[in-house]
Amino acid sequence: MSDSGSSILRGIGSYVPSIKVDNNELSKKVDTSDEWIRSRTGIKERRYAAEDENTSDLALKASQRAIDMAGVSPEEIDLVLVATITPDMAFPSTACLLQHKLGIPQVACFDLEAACSGFLYALDVADGMLSSGRYKCALVVGAEKLSSIMDWEDRTTCVLFGDGAGAAILTKTGKGAEMLGFQCGADGSNPSLLHQPAGGSALPASTETILARGHFLKMNGREIFKSAVRVMERASRELLSHHGIDISEVNHVIPHQANARIVESLSQRLEIPLDKFFCNLHKYGNTSAASIPIALDEAFKAEKFRKDDLGLLVAFGAGLTWSSALVRF
Ligand code: ACO
Numbered sequence: 059m060s061d062s063g064s065s066i067l068r069g070i071g072s073y074v075p076s077i078k079v080d081n082n083e084l085s086k087k088v089d090t091s092d093e094w095i096r097s098r099t100g101i102k103e104r105r106y107a108a109e110d111e112n113t114s115d116l117a118l119k120a121s122q123r124a125i126d127m128a129g130v131s132p133e134e135i136d137l138v139l140v141a142t143i144t145p146d147m148a149f150p151s152t153a154c155l156l157q158h159k160l161g162i163p164q165v166a167c168f169d170l171e172a173a174c175s176g177f178l179y180a181l182d183v184a185d186g187m188l189s190s191g192r193y194k195c196a197l198v199v200g201a202e203k204l205s206s207i208m209d210w211e212d213r214t215t216c217v218l219f220g221d222g223a224g225a226a227i228l229t230k231t232g233k234g235a236e237m238l239g240f241q242c243g244a245d246g247s248n249p250s251l252l253h254q255p256a257g258g259s260a261l262p263a264s265t266e267t268i269l270a271r272g273h274f275l276k277m278n279g280r281e282i283f284k285s286a287v288r289v290m291e292r293a294s295r296e297l298l299s300h301h302g303i304d305i306s307e308v309n310h311v312i313p314h315q316a317n318a319r320i321v322e323s324l325s326q327r328l329e330i331p332l333d334k335f336f337c338n339l340h341k342y343g344n345t346s347a348a349s350i351p352i353a354l355d356e357a358f359k360a361e362k363f364r365k366d367d368l369g370l371l372v373a374f375g376a377g378l379t380w381s382s383a384l385v386r387f
Contacts, residue, residue, distance in 0.1 A: 064230075064236055064237065064238070065181075065184070065185040065188050065196075065228045065229065065230060065237045066228065066229050066231065066232050066233070066234040066236060066237070066253075066255045067226055067227075067228060067234045067235040067236075067237060067385065068127075068128035068129075068130065068227045068228065068229050068232050068233070068234040069123075069124040069125060069127035069128025069129070069130070069226065069227040069234070070123075070124050070127060070224070070225070070226050070227075070351065070354055070355045070358055071120050071121065071122065071124035071125070071126070071127055071224070071225050071226075071355055072120050072220065072223065072224040072225070072348075072351060072352040072355035072356065073116055073119035073120040073123065073124065073125025073222065073223050073224075074096075074105040074116075074161050074220075074221070074222040074223075074342060074352065075105045075106060075107040075108065075111055075116065075184050075221050075222070076105070077105060077106045077107070077108060078103055078104075079103060079104055079105075079106060080092070080102060080103040080279055081093065081095045081096065081101070081103065081217070084216075084217060086208060087210065087314065088213045088216060088217065090213050090214055090217050092095075092143075095217050095256050098253045098317075098319070098338075099217075099218060099317045099318060099319070099343075100317065100318025100319070100321075100337075100339055100340055101217070101218065101317075101318075101339055101340060101343045101344075102196070102340045102341070102345055103340070103341060103342075103343075104219065104220030104221075104341075104342055104343035105220050105221055105222060105342060106147070106205045106221050107203045107205060107221040111203075111204060112146045112205045113128055113142055113144050113145060113146050113152050113198065113201045113202060113223070114146050114152050114155040114159060114201070115154050115157050115159075116201050116202075116203065116221065116222060116223035116348075117140060117142075117152060117199045117201035117223045117225065118156060118159045118160065118221075119223065120199060120201065120223035120224050120225040120348075120351070120355075121156065121160060121197055121199055121223075121225040121379045122160070123355075124225040124226055124227050125160075125197070125199070125225075125227060127227075128227035128229075128232075128234075130131070130195060130227055130229075132160050132161050132162045132163075133162070133163055134194070135160075135162050135163075135165065135195050135196070135197050136163075136165040136166070136167060136193050136194055136195055136196075137166050137167075137184060137187055137188075137195070137196040137197070138153045138156060138157050138165065138166070138167040138168075138196075138197045138199075138210070138244070139154075139167075139168060139169075139170055139183060139184055139196060139197070139198050139199065139325045140152045140153040140156060140168075140169045140180075140181045140199045140200075140201060140218045140362060141169070141171070141172065141176025141177045141179060141180040141198075141199065141200045141201075141205070141347040142169060142171070142176065142200070142201050142202055142346075143171060143173050143176070143202065143204075143207075143254070143346055143347065143376065144203045144204055144206055144207055145169055147348070148315055151167060151168050152201065152223060153167035153168050153169050153199075154167045156197075156199065159239075160197075161224070162197070164323045166187075170174060170183060171379060172244075172278070172347075172375060172377065172379045172381070173252070173346060173347065173375030173377060173379055174204075174314050174316065174344070174346045174347060174349060174373050174374060174375030174376070174377035174379075175242065175347075175373040175374060175375040175379040175380055175381040176200055176346070176347035176375065176379075177198070177199075177200030177224065177241075177312070177347050177348070177349075177350045177351050177373070177384045178218070178240065178242065178350060178371055178372075178373050178381035178382065179236065179242050179265070179379070179381050180198045180199075180381050181198050181226065181228065181240065181383060182240035182381070182383070184196035184198045185228065185237055185240065186356035188228060188229070188230050194207040194229060194230065194376075195227065195228075195229050196227070196228040196229070197225060197226075197227060198225065198226045198228055199223060199224070199225040199226075199229075199351075200223065200224050200225075200346075200347035200348040200350065200351045200352075201222075201223035201224075201225075201347065201348055202221060202222065202223070202346045202347055202348045202351070203221045204219040204220065204221055204275070204344075204345065204346055205219070205221050207254055207273065207274055207275045208274060208275060209271055209274035209275065209276075211271065212274070212276075213273075214277070214279055215274075215276070215277050215279070217343075218316070218317075218343055218344050219275070219343050219344050219345070219346070220342045220345050221345065221348075222342055222345040222348040222349075222352050222354075223348050223351075223352075224348050224349075224350070224351020224352040224354065224355055225258050225351060226354075235313075235363075235386060235387045236385065236386040237383060237384070237385055238298065238301060238383075238384040238385065238386055239297060239301055239383070239384050240297070240381065240382065240383045240384075241296055241297040241381065241382045241383075242294050242379070242380070243289070243293065243302070243379070243380050243383045244378065244379045244380070245363060245377070245378050246377060246378075248275070248281075248324045248378070249376075249377070250278075251277070251278045251281050251282055251285070251329070251376075251378065252275070252276070252277045252278070252282055252375075252376040252377075252378075253275075253276055253376060254272075254273065254274065254275050254276070255267075255272045256268075256270070256272030256273050257272070257273050266346060272312075274301045282378075283317070283319075283320060285374070285378055286316065286317075286320050287320055287323040287324055287327060288371045288377065289374050289380040290313065290314075290324050290325045290373070290374050290380060291321075291322075291324060291328055292373050292380070293372055293374075293380045293381060293382040294311075294324075294328055294370055294382055295328070296382075297370075297383075297384060298370070299385070301384060303368070303384070305328060305329065305330060307368055307369050308334065308368055308370045309334065309363075309364075309367040309369065310329060310334055310336060310352050310357070310362065310363065310367060310368070310369040310387075311324075311325075311328075311330055311334055311369070311370045311371075311372065312334075312335075312336050312337070312349070312350055312354050312357060312369060312370070312371045312372075313335060313337075313350075313371075313372050313373070314342060314344075314349050314350060314372065314373035314375070315337060315338060315339035315342065315343075315345070315349040315350075315352075315353055316339065316341070316344045316349070316374075317339070317344070318337065318339060321335055321337055321339075324372075336353055336356075336362060337353070338352065338353050338356050346375065348377075349373070350371055350373055354371070363387035364387070365387065366386060366387065367386075367387045368384065368385075368386055368387075369384070369385040369386075369387060370382065370383075370384060371383040371384075371385065
């Protein structure tokens with residue numbers, strides 16, 4: 059639990075690629091249907107990056123929008139953090155590639171991998187680094203090109219995911235929403251529930267790993283569903299209780315956008331009415347680390363937040379990881 063808190067969210071921006079694929083189009087390529095996908099997940103369409111559009115390109119566009127909103131210049135940024143499970147390449151980091159594309163000076167840049175919980179993990183890390191006094195202005199990004207690791211022969215996973223990016227500028231001073239605190243956790247006891255088995259040091263790329271389709275995302279959806287609801291409820295309750303805030307005081311919940319049924323179950327378990335939850339997963343599917351910043355940006359732009367409203371951000375992802383954050387708008 060971290061409550062160094064009180065970083066200011068000065069700007070937020072997002073970008074989704076222009077290729078839009080709805081469920082009916084997808085069902086021409088995969089043995090599925092609009093009815094199955096919508097009733098099981100709530101997803102209607104998703105965006106895919108073009109072949110030559112990489113995660114760092116999506117991150118670049120989202121970052122430019124966040125920088126514009128914050129009214130800072132790239133020269134002022136002294137920390138770049140990118141949360142992703144689909145970096146342009148294993149190394150160098152996507153954060154380094156993004157730094158160069160944005161013309162940011164030679165400052166600290168690194169990637170953080172906590173799957174769909176990654177953006178809130180990255181905000182927590184940036185908040186801590188800003189609180190140390192050694193950094194002043196952080197660019198925090200969640201960006202994914204999940205279409206690059208999707209198995210088009212596995213209908214149980216390929217219909218769920220999309221591409222996109224969201225970015226935030228965090229500082230200790232200035233005007234914006236106040237980050238009050240964070241909670242991050244993980245349970246690494248069952249990694250194969252959701253993983254990309256090949257391509258790392260355990261199973262380096264080989265003809266065998268390619269034939270076994272080991273470079274694609276694999277998931278036990280049913281088990282992930284059960285864990286997701288449990289860990290997101292816990293991450294929410296623990297964070298609120300640590301800050302002495304009653305659940306009834308929460309004005310908005312921005313959950314990880316994976317599945318409408320997960321959001322409904324969370325709403326029931328937290329006893330927070332569904333109309334306080336912001337959802338855009340019907341448009342984008344699950345964009346992993348990009349999902350919360352894209353949703354946050356859209357909710358901001360839709361003027362959902364009034365001054366002093368309290369927001370709860372909560373996510374879960376491969377690991378299993380989870381994370382939550384409280385923000386005063
Ligand atoms: N189209 C049509 N039928 C399908 C499809 C599809 N795309 N996918 C599976 N089915 C079939 C199955 O083959 C099965 O058929 P059978 O009964 O004849 O065997 C049937 O539908 C039911 O399959 P289940 O897997 O049991 O379906 P379930 O109701 O559990 O829904 C789903 C699957 C949507 C994946 C759900 O389990 C889920 O959302 N889990 C959470 C996943 C998630 O949120 N992951 C994100 C993790 S975040 C990160 O870090 C990336």
